Amino acid sequence: MSQAFALILAGGSGTRFWPASRTTRPKQVLAIGPGAKDPLIARTARRIEALCPPERAYIATGTSLVGVTREALPWFPESSFLAEPVPRNTAACIGWASAIIKRRDPDALIAALPSDQLMDDEPAFRAAVARAFHIAESGTIVTMGIQPNRPETGYGYIELGSKLSAGVRRVARFVEKPTREVAEGYLASGNYLWNAGMFFFRAQSMLDAIATHMPDLAEGLERIEAAAKVGSEAERAATNAVFQDLESISIDYGIMEKVRELAVIPADVGWSDLGSWHTVWELGSKDAQGNVASDSAVLVDSQNNLIEDLRTVPGGKRIIALVGLHDLCVVETDDALLIIPRERCQDVREVVDALKRRGDPV
């Protein structure tokens, strides 16, 4: 098999985990989720390490996030970090990284992976990745689809097409986030998988697809390549100039929905995108009352709450006491406290918006 490279996509700067996640400290560098000791991105890197060790792994992130991202991956060499001059979404990012990796190894295989997901069954995940690389080696772009276990309306879906080989199907089509009813139909049919944004391909296959479907991007990448060797000042200047003008579009829209033949590996790997504090509660280890909380919490007549104490400031034990409350998320950091019903966790963005309106840093 050709050499396999990991491309970890770490440009995200979401606010769904406020107050833990901040503009300068996005979700992927946080140690959140069940029993989390390490940042999500570190767990992502470790998960793929046996197939793509650090010397064959790249981390694509924004210029302003390189610092915190390197802190989360201290064993990675500086050359692993690809700083996008301006955010231009995943098509530009994956295209750019593919070009860089291809210059290093023209036969390179690449696994493009989000940096902030969880997999409960890591051996199953690696087996699926190995299978994906095997298919990708032939030139086909491959995605991994997650077996749904609920009629989730927050994800895009992949409709399965005909069988390509054992455990591999053609992608019939990508479909947008469905309504509840449609999602229930998808789940019942057994013919739809969640699109988790993981893609496996030859660097050259991706660049060929870009040449076909996103000629402007292809042209930009050629300009960068023409400028100078990887890592040089001249190359950085060319990258800056090219990125300014690139279209901001996801790899799904820009490439995947247009490519004639795509393969999908159905995977049952205990996947979670850890989408909100509610998910942290869902995945957390619960006491008899359904609370996910540390021992120092005092929960009187309270059920199904998440209590997250993420303070880092030293100083005595902190007691968090709830009386007569249920289905809340309580999240504490050094400088903020969030209290929100679990079912409204998506609305944490309203807090962030309110903070922005009054000029507070977020």
Next chain:
Amino acid sequence: MSQAFALILAGGSGTRFWPASRTTRPKQVLAIGPGAKDPLIARTARRIEALCPPERAYIATGTSLVGVTREALPWFPESSFLAEPVPRNTAACIGWASAIIKRRDPDALIAALPSDQLMDDEPAFRAAVARAFHIAESGTIVTMGIQPNRPETGYGYIELGSKLSAGVRRVARFVEKPTREVAEGYLASGNYLWNAGMFFFRAQSMLDAIATHMPDLAEGLERIEAAAKVGSEAERAATNAVFQDLESISIDYGIMEKVRELAVIPADVGWSDLGSWHTVWELGSKDAQGNVASDSAVLVDSQNNLIEDLRTVPGGKRIIALVGLHDLCVVETDDALLIIPRERCQDVREVVDALKRRGDPV
């Protein structure tokens, strides 16, 4: 008029204001309540100062609370603080203090006042106190009864008897905390006042009443008086010995319910006993959504909450954010956070009990 002394009763160690109130830092030394900058006991002392200046004011508290109590009243001389060796409730405390004050001034008038109440209308309060002292001078024990404005079931009531003079009635009887129905009857009748635990009397009248109704206490007080002069080591030793054996009983049960003739001054003074966090919300200044909170709180779609940030540790601004929540009390101190529905504020004791059970300091 004879000289008037204040006796501020500050032995309380309640837990209704956990996590602000602690065993070592009870309610009366806290700066809580609307716009509070000063501890409740300091506001109590200031309120009566024009009638009973610090040189004629005593503060009765527990040995372990003398330190925090003095900190709350830094302009009081050390000799103002009477430390009860062991808590023996208000009868013993008032009797003991009356004996001490009588030795200083045989004609002394005394206002015995809880240390942790609020009065919105302080001039009206002082006018009522002046009237009470006037009646007390003749030898009658006087109480101040609060005009009820709701069918409160948490207080004892005073049934009004015949008129004694302008603005002064006889006490027909003291009644226990009523049921809701009974309290509604009391409110409708206009013939019942709340018992706020404020009493006005000649030192000698109180000692006479004790001699009649609590002869054991009278005998104990005589033993202390016989021991040596006020403030001496010998007196302290005698006080320790006597207090150990005293009955623990309130002045209401021990004396007031038994005295043949008692006077009551009906008072409309904006009184509150500030009984719980709920009361702090009730009295607090509310925003358009009914929230009592500082400007740094971010309240999205949230109504009628109390947000109290009582942290003293220095360090940046703290953001407390609520989304979609109503009628909660959120109270933060340096080492604890309480979240409780307003209507369950009395149940904060369950948190304290839970902490005690697991051996945490409270």
